[in-house]
Structures are given as C-alpha cells and as structure tokens.
Amino acid sequence: MPIFTPLGEFTNDFFQWFGSLGIFAWNIARSACTRPFEGRELVRQLDEVGSKSLPLVALAGSAIGVVLAMQARQSLTQFGAKSLFPSAIVYSVVQEMGPIITGLVVSGRVGAGIGAELASMKVSEQIDALEVSAVSPYGFLAAPRILACILMMPLLTVAADFCALLMGWFANALSEPMSLHRFIDSGFSGATLSTFLPPTFKTAVFGLIVGLISCFQGMTTTGGAEGVGRAATKSVVLASLFVILADVVLVKFILVVFPL
Amino acid sequence: MNFTLAKIRSFSTSPVANVQQDANGDAMTIVNVENVYKAFGTQQVLNGVSLTVKPGETRAVLGRSGTGKSVLLRLIVGLQAPDSGTVRVFGQNIAGLSIDQLGPIRKRMGFLFQHAALYDSLNVAENVAFPLRRHRADMARSEQNDRVRLVLSEVGMEDHAAKMPADLSGGMQKRIGLARALVLNPELLLLDEPTAGLDPMGSAEINDLILKLQQEHQMAFIVVTHDMHSARTIANRLTLLNKGCVVIDGSFEELQDSSIEFVREFLQHS
Numbered sequence: 262m263p264i265f266t267p268l269g270e271f272t273n274d275f276f277q278w279f280g281s282l283g284i285f286a287w288n289i290a291r292s293a294c295t296r297p298f299e300g301r302e303l304v305r306q307l308d309e310v311g312s313k314s315l316p317l318v319a320l321a322g323s324a325i326g327v328v329l330a331m332q333a334r335q336s337l338t339q340f341g342a343k344s345l346f347p348s349a350i351v352y353s354v355v356q357e358m359g360p361i362i363t364g365l366v367v368s369g370r371v372g373a374g375i376g377a378e379l380a381s382m383k384v385s386e387q388i389d390a391l392e393v394s395a396v397s398p399y400g401f402l403a404a405p406r407i408l409a410c411i412l413m414m415p416l417l418t419v420a421a422d423f424c425a426l427l428m429g430w431f432a433n434a435l436s437e438p439m440s441l442h443r444f445i446d447s448g449f450s451g452a453t454l455s456t457f458l459p460p461t462f463k464t465a466v467f468g469l470i471v472g473l474i475s476c477f478q479g480m481t482t483t484g485g486a487e488g489v490g491r492a493a494t495k496s497v498v499l500a501s502l503f504v505i506l507a508d509v510v511l512v513k514f515i516l517v518v519f520p521l
Numbered sequence: 522m523n524f525t526l527a528k529i530r531s532f533s534t535s536p537v538a539n540v541q542q543d544a545n546g547d548a549m550t551i552v553n554v555e556n557v558y559k560a561f562g563t564q565q566v567l568n569g570v571s572l573t574v575k576p577g578e579t580r581a582v583l584g585r586s587g588t589g590k591s592v593l594l595r596l597i598v599g600l601q602a603p604d605s606g607t608v609r610v611f612g613q614n615i616a617g618l619s620i621d622q623l624g625p626i627r628k629r630m631g632f633l634f635q636h637a638a639l640y641d642s643l644n645v646a647e648n649v650a651f652p653l654r655r656h657r658a659d660m661a662r663s664e665q666n667d668r669v670r671l672v673l674s675e676v677g678m679e680d681h682a683a684k685m686p687a688d689l690s691g692g693m694q695k696r697i698g699l700a701r702a703l704v705l706n707p708e709l710l711l712l713d714e715p716t717a718g719l720d721p722m723g724s725a726e727i728n729d730l731i732l733k734l735q736q737e738h739q740m741a742f743i744v745v746t747h748d749m750h751s752a753r754t755i756a757n758r759l760t761l762l763n764k765g766c767v768v769i770d771g772s773f774e775e776l777q778d779s780s781i782e783f784v785r786e787f788l789q790h791s
Contacts, residue, residue, distance in 0.1 A: 288620075295621065297655075392597050393632040394652045394701075395624040480580035 285399075289407065297374040297407045306409035310371050314417055321366045322421030325358050326350070326415035326428035334433060346449075347439075349450030350429045356460045357424035361508055364467035366421075367414060368500035372475040375406050376496025380489040381478025388480060403480065409471030418461050423424045463511040470485030471500045471509055549612065549707050550575050552597055558608035559592055559765075566592050568765035569606070574709070577736050579742040581752035583787070584762035590745040591635065593762075594711050597743065599623045610709070614669045627754030628656055635713040637694035637700070639686040647744055648684040649673060649700045656705060672700045692719045698729070703734075710734070712744045715750045724751060731755045737752065749791030762785060 333349045379402060382388050388398045430444045474495035482492035531665045538597070552574040558568040566589040572581050582590045592780055595601045596608050599615045607614050608706040617624075639648050640759055646669055653665045660668070686694055695715065700711060716724035728751050734740050735755070747750050752759055753773050761768045761776065761784060769776060769784050 280655060331768040340738070366735075382641075385635065389595075390599055390632070390634060390638040390640070392620065393627055393630070394655065396655055424558055496524050508780070512787045 264409035269353050274463065281481065282473070282477055285403075285481070286400045286473060289371055289403045289473075289476070292397045293404040293408070295397075295400060297400075298469030299401055301403065302405040303408055306405045307413060309374070309418060310367070310406075310409040311326070311413035312332050314370055314413070315420060317370055318363055318417045318421045319424045321362050321427040321489040322359060322424035325362050325421075326354065326430075327432040329353060329358065329425070330432040333467045334436070341420075346433065347430075347444045347448035348450070350433075350454070351426060352456075353381050355423040355457050357512070359425055360460050360464045361412065361505070363421045363464055364417040364471070364504040364508070365469070365501055366470045367410070367417060368504050369497055371410060372471050372496040372500040373493045374470070375475035376479045377489055377493040379403075379476060380482040380492035383480055383482050383492075384485055384488055395455075398480065404478040406476055407469065410485075411465050411471035412468070414464040414471075415461050420465045422461075459515045459519050463508075463515065464512060466507055467504045472504060474500045536599055540667065550609075551611060552743065553607075553609040554593070554597065555609075557593075557596060557603045558606060559589070559601070559603050567596075570762070570765065570767055571606075571769065572760050572767065574741050574743055576708070576741055577735065577739040578758060579691060579731065579744065579756045580593050581759045581763065582743065582745045583747070583752055585751065585787075586747075588762040589765045590591055591763060592714055594743065594745055598630060598711055600626065612678075621715065628705060629708045631705065631707035631710045632712070633695070633698045633702045633712045633715055635717065636691075637663035637686075637698035641686050643686075643687070643723045644682070645678065645684050645686070645697050646673070647705055648686065648697055652701065652705050665671055672704050673697075675703065676700045677726065692723045695727075695738060699730070705707060706738075707740065709741045709743070712746075714746055715744060716746065716748050720761070724748065727751075728754045749788070 271387070287338075299371070327505060329350055332354070334343070334346060335347060337346050391398045426448075430439070430441055433439060433444075434441075434505070458516050478492045478496040480498070482488040484491070540684050552571060552572070554572050557567050557570045558565070570589070570593060572580065572593075582593060584590050592601065596603055597610060599608075599618065602616050608616060611629060612624060612734075613641075614628060615623060639645075640651065643651065646666075650665055650673055651667045653660065653668060657665065665723040670679060670682070675680055675697050678693065679687065679699060681693065681697075686697070689697065695718070698717070699712075702712075712731070715727050719727065731742060731744070731756055735742060742755070744752065744755060756773070758771065759773060759776055760770045763783050769779055769781060771779075776788060779785065
C-alpha cells in the first residue's frame, strides 16, 4: 500500500535521527572527559549563553509576571480567593512559568545562534579544518557550548523568576497597594527549599537539550547557505519541542520525588 | 616572497627521518592507497583507486570535476572512510580509527582546503598560530609568535597578521591556509586546488613555494589540481582520474607519450 512507504520512511528517519544523536552525544561525553579541557572556550560560551541571554530572559520574565498578576487577580477575585494572590503568583512563577519561559527563550536565542554558527563552520569546512589539525570538534566546539547551556540555564531561571515576581507585585500594586514585604511574606509562607530547588534545577536538563540538539543540527548540516538556515530553524523547533516534552516528564518526576 | 626555508627546516614537530624503511633500507611509502572504493548514495565516486607517495615525492592528482580527486584527499586525511580498500598513512591503516587515534597521524600532515577554511572568528596570526597553541604547549609563546611570523613571511602575508579572514581576497586566504598547514612543519602536505582562483603571478608564487619546500625539506606533497601547468611544474608523478578510476600514473613525459585516448584528450584541453 502506498501509505506505508512514507510511513516507513518517516519511522526509519525518526530512529536514524535518534541513533545519530546518541552517537553524537557519546562522542561529546568522551571528548569532554579527555584532556585538554577547553576552559577558555567554556568561559566565552558562559558569557555568550548567560550574560547575553539575560536581558531577553529578564524581559520575558517581567512580561509573564505582569500577565500572571492581571489574570490571577481577576480570577481569584471572582472566586473569592484574593488573599491567595501572592502565593498563586509565587508558586506558578517559581514552579512552572519561570523555568519553562527561560527554557523556551534560551532555546530560541541560543539554539538558533549555536545551530547557525556551527552550521556555517560546517559548510565552510572550518570543522573539517579543526579535525585535520588533530583537534576534536566535539571537545572544542560542542562540549563547552552544551556545558555552558547546562550551567547557565538555572541561573537565568532565577533571574526570570526574580523579574516575574517583582513585576507581578508591581502590576498588582498599581491597582491595589501592597508592600513588597507583605507580598513576599505571604507568597512564600509554607514554602520549603524543595518547593523551589527542583523546578529551578530541572532547567539544567533543558540546557542539555538546547545545547545538544543545536550542536547536533549545526555540526551535521549539509548544503550551503540553505543548510545553515535549515540547521538554525531545526535547532529552535526541535529544542523548543523537546524542552516542552521534557518538562512534562520532569514535572511528574518532581511531584513523585518531592511531594508538596 | 622571501623563502627562508633553512629556518623552516630547523623547526620540527616530528622527525622527517621517522618514515619507515624496508629491509633494504629504502624509504617506504608515506601514503599507500590500495584498491579504494567510495560511493555517496547511488553515485560511485572512486572505483578501485590505488596510488603511493614516497618521501620527497610530489604527486599531482588530475582529472575532470567530479572524478573523486578531493574525496581521495579526504580519505587520506581520514575525514571520510573508504567503502572498501585500505588507506595507509605513515604505515598505519587509518580506516576505522577514532578522532583521538588519528590525532598523532594528522599532526604529521598539513592540509590546504580548496577554499582555505580559515577560522572566521580568529585573525590571520591566530589562525596560523592555532595548531601551535594546541600541539606545541612546550614552546614559549614568544617562540610560537616567531614561528607564526616566519611562516607568514614565507607566504608573503607578514603585513596582514592582524586582519580578519573576511577582509582578505580568496588568494590571500589560500596563502594563509598554506601557512597554517606549514606551521607544524608536516612531513606530508595535502593541497586541494592550491592555485584555483589565483592570478597567474599568485599561482607561480605558490608553485615556487611548493617546489622549494619539496627540494629543501624533502616534504611529500599530494596536490589535487585542474591546472596542468602547475602540475607539470611541481609534480614528480601525475595520476589522472576519470570516472573514479586511475587512467594513467606516471611522469609528465609518460602522460605525453600515452596513446590512451582520454589522456590525449585531457592534455589537449589543458
């Protein structure tokens, strides 16, 4: 039947993609554990991923804080639960909105950047030139970028959370004055470290996903300028998709391991 | 260009005398490609190609576009693996070796890419210094810088050390690529279309540099080129490929005397 041919091809491509990604990840893990360690490149990538994403993450966090405040205030008032407003904002920002927004913003900015940069190096044979110079492109190019994504993602999440909470309080204070001290006190009442740390550190997995997929798409692209564009687009789309899917699994995992 | 090759000779990453010798004391081959086949999808690119390169030899690989010349170079440097056949470099079969295992072999080779493949985030001096920084940590930074200046002067680019690759013409980029390939003083230099895109004077300068390196340093070369004049000037031996097969392998005189129709046609149009 004709329908089975495209389905078979899709299934084949699907498993081939995962197999290639697995081999790619294994090569990076091996290179990352082998000398020389790329300390200088890691620092450069920490700056590239971290400090250069900070304004965007802060802006996205602030916007989410304002929107959440407006929506939550209206809904809670309707159900006569206005006193829960600070807790609703704090818990929803810190446990879900902050991490997922950070993951998606970073997968857009950093994923596209890494995908396009490495794809450009690939099509201009710079990656081959590295390999011919007896330098592992896995260790020199991919490992520092992935490690930077893993390390910076939780820090960026903290920044996004901070901006979202601050702007959430500010948006609420405009219509109903409430001191920041009261907002924080009320919002964080009954919270423990396990309320905040697991959701924040789960973004390290998002960082791994963004770094790995964008490096893989960039370093395995083919073709000229079209290949670069394709790699950048695929990096963003696949990284965003896998961040959302990973979030589903991680939320369930956190609820099981750290019950409220 | 000012060629001070005695200085190049004084620098070495690995002794040239390291080439293996057979029981009679004759120098063995540096590169031995035996019956290699390579296909990309349904397209058969190499069809049982064999060739050897000995120390001090310059072999030109000629042929029309798409006959597998560049693929042959990529097989020799280990960027691609043959479907069948063996590729021995410095006596070692490189098929199936990992990047780490290929490292020591690659440090003894230099490779000039067709479009130079300079690192666009590094300036000229940093590009040339890159292999030194990675593999010659035992050298003082000042020694490394001296070496970079020397190699840049060999290719006539000493005044452009601070420029970025994007600010250079194609010919200048190629010279920088050659300087980067030379900086570790390799025993084997692989050149992919070294004179393509250069003006006649630029081509002549590159040819002169290759000749001098060959004569004074006993460096072996494999040069992939369309340029018959260049091949005739620099090569001891020529290999002509057609449809992935070796049509003829010999000196330029042997090519000229050949009665093979393709060879005669190729020479006529070159």
